[in-house]
Amino acid sequence: MSYDVNDYLLADSMPYPFCPGCSHGQVLDALGKALPMVGVAPNRVALVTDIGCIGISDKHFGMHTFHGLHGRSVTYASGLKLGNPDLTVIVLVGDGGLGLGGHHFLHAARRNVDITVLVCNNFNFGMTGGQHSVTTPHQAVTATTTEGNFEYPLDIAGLVDVAQGNFAARVMFHDPRLPDLIAEAIRSPGFAALDIWEMCTAYFAKRNKVSRSVLEEQLRERNLSTGIVVRRDRKGYVEQYRHSLEALQGKPLSEGTELAAEFPRPVYPRQSVLIAGRAGQKVRSTAMILGRAGVLSDLYVTQRDDYPVTVMTGHSTAEMVFQPDPVNELTVDAPDIVLITSEEGRDVIRERLRGLPPTSVVYALEELLPLDTPARVEPIAADAVNIQKKKTQIVLACVAWMAAKTQVVSLEALRRAAWFDERQSIADENLATLAEMESRLARTR
Amino acid sequence: MAREYIDGTEAIVRGALHAGCDFFAGYPITPSSGVLVRMMRELPKIGGMAVQGEDEIASIGMCIAASMTGRRPLTATSGPGISLYSENLGLAIMGEVPLVIINVQRLGPATGGATTGAEGDVQFVQWVTSGGLPMVVLSPTDVATSYWLTTVAFRLAEKLRIPVILNTSKDLVQTMETVDVSAWRKVEVEPRKAYAGGAPYLPYRFDELGDVPEFLPVGAEHQVRFTTSMHDEKGNLTKKPAKVDRTFRHLQQKILACQDELVxxxxxxxxxxxxxxxxxxxxxxxxxxxxxxxxxxxxxxxxxxxxxxxxxxxxxxxxxxxxxxxxxxxxxxxxxxxxxxxxxxxxxxxxxxxxxxxxxxxxxxxxxxxxxxxxxx
Known part of the structure; x- marks a missing residue:
């Protein structure tokens, strides 16, 4: 099926609403000519616009249109393309929107998202009264650069190049090649952009000399040329996505692991445990094993973790509550049992240690003593929980120690809980630690 | 009884997937990054699309546009990200875009405390955007209600064509707890009311103020016009007072008309x-x-x-x-x-x-x- 310009540009919507002499109309006409060359059905095309004079042009088109926030049109275009990869997505944006959304433009080019961005570059903000934009030439006069622009202009096609986008061309609005270049950009897989140099008769052309020869002089001064300036053949984003994630397609969603009540429920109304260690000691994942052991023992458990913004350094704590019925208290005034496995952990709970009642028990590595607390303190000898000097096993060894000395969960439940880890190598290492601790604890009993 | 030991993040992701979510875009931010990581891993399995945007503005922009192609999108962030979502949340209200947003509250203002819990966004999430139209916000209390309310958020978003915020917090998404999955509540998410007539399709047409316009995706047979600007029923810009008033009151009234489901x-x-x-x-x-x-x-x-x-x-x-x-x-x-x-x-x-x-x-x-x-x- 073939289409003509009237299938895309709506004759009954004319004339364009632009100022006398404005070049936007010529760009829209060129887009209308380019689309039949590509031959894509109008209802397979989405035209995205944002704010600025060029942004009000969507009503002239018979394709799907999406009019969004200033500067964000490239994000919507990306969303349309990813949402429906069968669409041909074209953006019409001014140099204002390009400047505001430069970040999006850069990353769409880097990702090589399969969209075409037509930048209608008339070197200033027309709709808001002729302020300077990111493409205003050096020394040009605008409402905000009355003494001449001392900033330097951005080269849009060059931006596509550094971001590794597939296609970029620079072209004057009156260049007869414009429809062909637009068609070429649309056909090109991956990201494509056209930097179309335009004429703003309301503001820019009133304050600066703008003619064909002046624009050409600009090109020479900036060492730029017209025509296609970037062409690569990297795969487009949609194809990359499909290709790289093909292996996941059809795999079952990760649902949780059911934990049956395999062990008799320990007899207590509630036990609260606070583990205080260091990031990198696997406090959180060890607490998860302890928590799973609770569930396997027919208990309700909560585990609230705390750590600073740093990774692998600083404190790491897990506050846990075990009881026969659902738990609402994520934090308790005074934990029944405290387990301290590092200096950082000890220091961060200093205040809480002082406030503990004498009925609470604190198990702490002996090197961390003495502690300022009214609670009963039970030291853990370094040798007793040393598993081949592995820092990542010390909390688990201490938890096993605590399990042997208290009623929270049994060592058997702990071992079963460790078995459930998704990663086999980690499960194996944890199981070996627990087996070692069980045999050590059996000897000392 | 089917007991598991999971956190609020997992409940939200499972709720979203069970609600038919098939598009995600988000940007890493503590304490909500878990949702992003899980969605990036899970969505390709069901042929969905998950993207890590270059920032929060791009992420919500992609979700909004994907929603208008007929996808059921989700995004997740924390307070600073909601600040960046603000303008696009207004767009979603104005353009009648179904979208679910997870806000994992952390201590603010601004960067505040990334790993520190708080409930300081409670007023912010309602009046999050310009123009004076409030957001619908749901707030879970634990893992089970995180799942349930995620499905409710999708139902309301799709039914009313609005953005809905699930306002949770660090201490809910990261806390592990025993849950009985077999007792979880879930609501059904019905497809958007589709337009079945011929051309031209009037994308913002409604009879009563409380009615929700019939939907056609961008890419449908008939032309679809989407706009964030004040518009008439055709989706064309307007500043005619009678049309402006009607559109504005409709945006408010469609939510009020659904009061029963919103309590x-x-x-x-x-x-x-x-x-x-x-x-x-x-x-x-x-x-x-x-x-x-x-x-x-x-x-x-x-x-x-x-x-x-x-x-x-x-x-x-x-x-x-x-x-x-x-x-x-x-x-x-x-x-x-x-x-x-x-x-x-x-x-x-x-x-x-x-x-x-x-x-x-x-x-x-x-x-x-x-x-x-x-x-x-």
């Missing part, structure tokens, strides 16, 4: 109680524990847990407060929702129990500051 509370009334606790979020959990303790000590107290925080379920609050002389509102902020309770219940003594140090309120301090211990009759 989600749990009322636990005790006969003879003169004190009512009104709570939401993680603070509601501590409040429930406090109420249990007071009751087991022979005290009398009622509690109303509010899940649909915005619009404020005013009638449900008034009903629960009938016969009460004191209201206690525990929150991990300076007393943000308390303002609403004071507004809805003029003349009653309203006591705030507030913490802004990142720590979860303990049941003990709710009892002490709220003077629940003395609430015998």
């Amino acid at each position: 989600l509370v749990d009322r636990d009334h005790q006969d003879g109680a003169l004190t009512l606790v009104v709570a939401s979020g993680v603070s509601a959990r501590s409040a429930r524990a406090a109420v249990d303790r007071v009751r087991s000590d022979g005290g009398k107290v009622s509690i109303l847990t509010v899940y649909s925080v915005w619009p404020v379920p005013e009638q449900a609050i008034r009903n629960a407060a009938e016969g009460m002389s004191r209201i206690v509102v525990p929150e991990m902020n300076v007393g943000l929702y308390r303002r609403e309770i004071e507004r809805v219940l003029p003349g009653l003594e309203v006591i705030g129990v507030n913490r802004v140090d990142g720590e979860v309120l303990t049941p003990g301090e709710i009892i002490r500051t709220g003077r629940l211990g003395g609430a015998i009759g």
Whole structure:
């Protein structure tokens, strides 16, 4: 099926609403000519616009249109393309929107998202009264650069190049090649952009000399040329996505692991445990094993973790509550049992240690003593929980120690809980630690 | 009984997938990054699309556009990201875009405390954008309600064609707990009411102000016009006062017309109680524990847990407060929702129990500051 310009540009919507002499109309006409060359059905095309004079042009088109926030049109275009990869997505944006959304433009080019961005570059903000934009030439006069622009202009096609986008061309609005270049950009897989140099008769052309020869002089001064300036053949984003994630397609969603009540429920109304260690000691994942052991023992458990913004350094704590019925208290005034496995952990709970009642028990590595607390303190000898000097096993060894000395969960439940880890190598290492601790604890009993 | 040991993040992701979510875009931010990581891993399995945007603005922009191609999108962030979502949330309201947003509250303002919990976005999420149209906001209290309310958020978003925020917090998404998955509540998400007529399709046409326009995706057979600007039924810009008024009132009225579905509370009334606790979020959990303790000590107290925080379920609050002389509102902020309770219940003594140090309120301090211990009759 073939289409003509009237299938895309709506004759009954004319004339364009632009100022006398404005070049936007010529760009829209060129887009209308380019689309039949590509031959894509109008209802397979989405035209995205944002704010600025060029942004009000969507009503002239018979394709799907999406009019969004200033500067964000490239994000919507990306969303349309990813949402429906069968669409041909074209953006019409001014140099204002390009400047505001430069970040999006850069990353769409880097990702090589399969969209075409037509930048209608008339070197200033027309709709808001002729302020300077990111493409205003050096020394040009605008409402905000009355003494001449001392900033330097951005080269849009060059931006596509550094971001590794597939296609970029620079072209004057009156260049007869414009429809062909637009068609070429649309056909090109991956990201494509056209930097179309335009004429703003309301503001820019009133304050600066703008003619064909002046624009050409600009090109020479900036060492730029017209025509296609970037062409690569990297795969487009949609194809990359499909290709790289093909292996996941059809795999079952990760649902949780059911934990049956395999062990008799320990007899207590509630036990609260606070583990205080260091990031990198696997406090959180060890607490998860302890928590799973609770569930396997027919208990309700909560585990609230705390750590600073740093990774692998600083404190790491897990506050846990075990009881026969659902738990609402994520934090308790005074934990029944405290387990301290590092200096950082000890220091961060200093205040809480002082406030503990004498009925609470604190198990702490002996090197961390003495502690300022009214609670009963039970030291853990370094040798007793040393598993081949592995820092990542010390909390688990201490938890096993605590399990042997208290009623929270049994060592058997702990071992079963460790078995459930998704990663086999980690499960194996944890199981070996627990087996070692069980045999050590059996000897000392 | 099917017990598992999971956190709120996993419940949200499972809720979203069970609600038919097939598009995700987000940007890493503690403490919500877990949702991004899981969605990136899960969505390709079902042929969905998940993207890590270059920033929050791009992420929500992609979600909005994908929604208009017929996808069911989700995004997740924390307070600073909601600030960046602000303008696009307005766009989603104006353009009638179904979208679910997870806000995992952390301590603010600004960068605040990335790994520190708080409930300081409670007012912010409602009035998050310019123009004066409020957001619908749901607030879970634990892992099970995180799942349930995620499905509710999708249902409301799709049904009303609005953005819906699930306002959770660090202490809910990262806390692990025992859950009985077989007892989880879930609502059905019905497909958007589709346009079945011929061309031209009028994308913003409705009969009654409270009606939701029929949907066609961008890419449908007939032309679809989407706009974030004030528009007429064709989707063309307008500033004609009568048309502006009609569109604006419609955006408000379609939510009011759905009032019944928007009142989600749990009322636990005790006969003879003169004190009512009104709570939401993680603070509601501590409040429930406090109420249990007071009751087991022979005290009398009622509690109303509010899940649909915005619009404020005013009638449900008034009903629960009938016969009460004191209201206690525990929150991990300076007393943000308390303002609403004071507004809805003029003349009653309203006591705030507030913490802004990142720590979860303990049941003990709710009892002490709220003077629940003395609430015998």
